[in-house]
Amino acid sequence: MSAIKVNQIRAKLRQLFEAHLDLSDIGPTDGERENKILSRCLAALAIYIQTGCTEKEAAESVWDGGDDNGIDAAYFDPSDLRVVLVQSKWINKGAGEPEAKDIGAFTKGVRDIIEQDNTGFRAGLHAKFSDIALRLSSPGTSVHLVLVSTGASVLAKHGTSVLTTLLKDLNGDDPEPIASSEAMGLAEVYSGLANDPLLSNVSVDATMLDWSYVATPFPAYFGVIDGLQLKTWWKTHGKALVASNIRHSLGSTEVNNEIKQTATSTPEKFWYFNNGITLVSNEALKAPVGAASRAAGVFSFRGASIVNGAQTVSSLAKVDDDNRLAEVRVPLRVILLKSAPAGFGDEVTRTNNLQNRVEPRDFVAQDPEQRRLRQEMAIEGVDYQFVRSEDSMATATSCELIEVTTALACAAGEPNLAVQLKTGIGRFFVDLSKPPYKAVFNAGVSGARAFNAVVVHREIERWIDKKKTSMTKKSGPAWGALVHGNRVLSAAVFAKYGSGNLSQAIASFGAAFDPAVIEAHCDIVHAKMAAGIEANYPGKFLAVLFKNPSMSKNVFDLACA
Structure with missing residues (x-):
């Protein structure tokens, strides 16, 4: 056989x-x-x-x-x-x-x-x-x-x-x-x-709670479904479930991690926090059981595809606690295409995905500290762009939020915040009321310090790029310290340079700033990092090492010695 x-x-x-x-x-x-x-x-x-x-x-x-x-x-x-x-x-x-x-x-x-x-x-x-x-x-x-x-x-x-x-x-x-x-x-x-993964020939069964039916102009159902059913859909069909969507699961993003966290810790709040799911289906078959009741309806949707909500479904599928998932309630809308005009399904897909995605970093626009920093920098002729925009750019007299966040995290004097950068800078913006965001943006950070840190960090980045280009061996601790340990390297250089220098007025700092000093610190720090890795972590995955706080702290301490 x-x-x-x-x-x-x-x-x-x-x-x-x-x-x-x-x-x-x-x-x-x-x-x-x-x-x-x-x-x-x-x-x-x-x-x-x-x-x-x-x-x-x-x-x-x-x-x-x-x-x-x-x-x-x-x-x-x-x-x-x-x-x-x-x-x-x-x-x-x-x-x-x-x-x-x-x-x-x-x-x-x-x-x-x-x-x-x-x-x-x-x-x-x-x-x-x-x-x-x-x-x-x-x-x-x-x-x-x-x-x-x-x-x-x-x-x-x-x-x-x-x-x-x-x-x-x-x-x-x-x-x-x-x-x-x-x-x-x-x-x-x-x-x-x-079974071709690109063909939308999926059939899904669903028990919809508190459901209603829309008859015109095109038939549709809407109601509520529990998270455990959605997990079953994803485990059974995978990407075939979102074959008609413009994007599939986006993996372990901050938003998707929030979805999982809510489902696990406060499932009763999920319905209030989530936009829900839109499903298109060629036809719907409804079981006669309980036909007169709108409390719960048993359906089979044939030729089904999720056109909005792929992140919700794929994220819930990664929750291990099925008991918690059974408590999760998700808004569900099912649009039937059998009697709709040709192309209506594509139109539904397009219009349901036109909304601009709101990212956690967008909420910094509401933080008074950000407005204060912009004003302080503006007084010294620097444009600080902290609101997300396609026009954002970094120049000698401008900077933007991600660059400032990275520079201040590396300038903190210890490697913990630099390590968090390696695990994803989006984590800095998940909760603006506590660290790591508050450790970087608080009343004690002046606009001058923020921009001066950017100036130093840009010089460190230039040194790293130049060093990588000059190296003939693209492997080993020396290479890994540049590729995976770049943030810890930056933190160590800042520690050697001294945080007191950063508090000067922007104009004064710029006039006295000597790139050669930063380059000299980079040379020393890099050599010590490579030697420390070779002596203490031979054979260790450096991509993993520099996401580990204790190991990164050890390498940082050796580099600063």
């Missing part, structure tokens, strides 16, 4: 992806040509299923070939803020699994990507490598590892151990893990080919 499925998969895979693959390195007389092509097609399929991208995009994500460092495909999924890394193995007999040594090579490649070490990858991959590495260095981006084969869906003990060790190293003690993995075997590959 497995061999039959393998043969069915073979033709389908080549039909989908072969025409888009780069096969220039596989000679026509290569005895392994077919297996190599099928392995690449399999890697493309994993990307295609995981991300919902096009066949061409999936094929172009394939890295397989000489000096691929165990990475057969890599793709950044912007809808999930997630990098998907794949290793594939074509197994003709439909049984067996990837060998532990191959999994070891894969995990080695993953480590090198995260540490931004491209030495194990062929030159032709360096551009793609740089793009993926850049994505992974952005706070909020996660990494998902996929082992795909036409064999078993469960890895043997040794292979599982290799993968588990890597995930433990990557995630550390972080309550929000950045790395995950899965094995896709013959069953998952076969199912994935049979």
